[in-house]
Amino acid sequence: MSGKIQGVHHIAIKPTAEQYDKTVDFYTRLLGMKIVKSWGDPQRPCLMVSCGDNSCMEILGSDSEPAPGGPLAHIAFATDKVDELVEAARSEGYEITDEPRDVDLGGMPIRIAFLYGPTQEHIELFWEKGSR
Secondary structure, X not given: OOOOOOEEEEEEEXXXXXXXXXXXXXXXXXXXXXXXXXXXXXXXXXXXXXXXXXXXXXXXXXXXXXXXOOOEEEEEEEOOOHHHHHHHHHHOOOOEEEEEEEEXXXXXXXXXXXXXXXXXXXXXXXXXXXXX
């Protein structure tokens, strides 16, 4: 299956509502990461900060309750083969949590799907339609 994943697109973290501003400050001010995209609303703001190269960290606004699995929400792999990889994973018995779908992410057309990997890691397959 080599060549179907072009790299890590982003890693998503989901701080609590109380931790959100401090988390954004840590990554943008302290570490110097630049905001490359933002969306959502004041109650649930979301943004992506550049990690250099072509990867990002997504900081998701959340409810005040901590996420059950901790702050890591998912790992997103860049691929233009979202549907093909979902079908391959399904045929091997992996759980597909979100079927492939097209989304407009703040003016960026994408195609995404989510599944659980072998150790229950939540994986997003992420195709930024303007690339590749």
